[in-house]
Amino acid sequence: MFLPRVTNARVRKQAVEGFYTLNVPLNERFECRIAGRYQAVEPGSAYLAGPGNEVDLRIGQDTSTLVVNIAADLMDARWLGPEPEDPTPRGEPQVFSLASPAGRRLFGTLSALWGEVLRAPLPTGAKLDFEDTLAEALAHGFYHPGRFSLQYRKAFGERPSVTLRR
Structure with missing residues (x-):
């Protein structure tokens, strides 16, 4: 998990097998490329790209974004993404609302994970x-x-x- 603050940039991440990449705008919107077209991702929503999918974002002025890489086996075991009735095949890049049941479930899991990270013992010394x-x-x-x-x-x-x- 990390929180980059980016100003006027295009961010491209090569496709990575074995991980989902979640990008959540915290203060300003950004645009993600899905099926060759850019789509706006507003605060309150998230962009999820499955294993093997390149991430391509256009980020504006002073945008803070939560970026999380989630192991595919964890994601598939708990299916933290959009609901099964969503017509987008699992793992394909998509934008969804954090207010949806899937968004709330994902947010709860991330909150618990972040709590574990903060409580983890520091390495000796x-x-x-x-x-x-x-x-x-x-x-x-x-x-x-x-x-x-x-x-x-x-x-x-x-x-x-x-x-x-x-």
Whole structure:
């Protein structure tokens, strides 16, 4: 699960076997390509592409999107997508409402999954590494963890990742 914020972009993801890709606009609409035509996906709805289907999106200004890749075996076992009476064959790209029974079921499952991710134990030492890194950053005048990379680049003329690679 991740929440990218994208501005004026076309996003294309190659077809991946074994996974469904779910894209949910959180604040602004985006467009998805289905059967050669672009279709609007408004907040309150979702775009689902099954295994083996390319994802092709056009995203506008400052659009935040929830992106989830769901293992096909989990999806097929619980069928979290649109209702069986939907004429679209299972796995074919489609847009559906999150207010529908399938949308509510999917949202409930994602909420439970997200809760499990947040409750999962950290790998041994991960918290200590984070605390040590944060303490070191604070000691050197980097007071806002979310702006660390920007401040680091201003101070040292390169990104932290470049420094780490050396």
